[in-house]
Amino acid sequence: MLKLDREIRDAIVAHAKRDHPDEACGIVAGPEGSDTAARLVEMVNAAGSPTFYEFDSTELLRLYREMDDNDEEPVVVYHSHTATEAYxxxxxxxxxxxxxxxxxxxxxxxxxxxxGPVEFRSYRIVDGVVTEEDVTIQE
Known part of the structure; x- marks a missing residue:
C-alpha cells in the first residue's frame, strides 16, 4: 500500500495537468528503507512527448547523487498518461x-x-510483473 500526504498527491496531479498534453514525470524521495514519500522532485520529460516519458539523464544523475548524499531513495516514480488509462x-x-x-x-x-478529476493509481513493478496497490491519502 502506498501512503501519500495530500500535499504530495496534489502536487503530482498539478504537475500532470500543467504538462498536459505531454507526459509529466518525477520522483518522490524518502529516507532509505522507510517507504516514506517525503520530497517531491518534478523532472523534465526529455522526450517532450504525449505518449512517452524519459528522464533527462543529467538531471537524473544529479538527483541520484543528491539522494545518495541525503541517505534517500526513490519511494515513488510517477508519470502521466495523457490519452490512456492510468495503467x-x-x-x-x-x-x-x-x-x-x-x-x-x-x-x-x-x-x-x-x-476536473484525474485517475490516480499506484503499482509495484518487479521483474516485469505489475501489481496494483491501494493508495491512502493522509491529511
Missing part, C-alpha cells in the same frame, strides 16, 4: 528499474489541463 504500458513495465518503488500513474485523458 503501466509495456514500455513503462520494461523501464521500471526500482523494485522497491511505488509506480504512480496519473491519467489526464478526461479533463487534460482543465479542472
Amino acid at each position: 503501466p504500458s509495456r514500455t513503462d513495465t520494461d523501464l521500471a528499474q526500482e523494485p522497491n518503488a511505488h509506480y504512480v500513474l496519473v491519467s489526464t485523458r478526461e479533463h487534460g489541463n482543465s479542472a
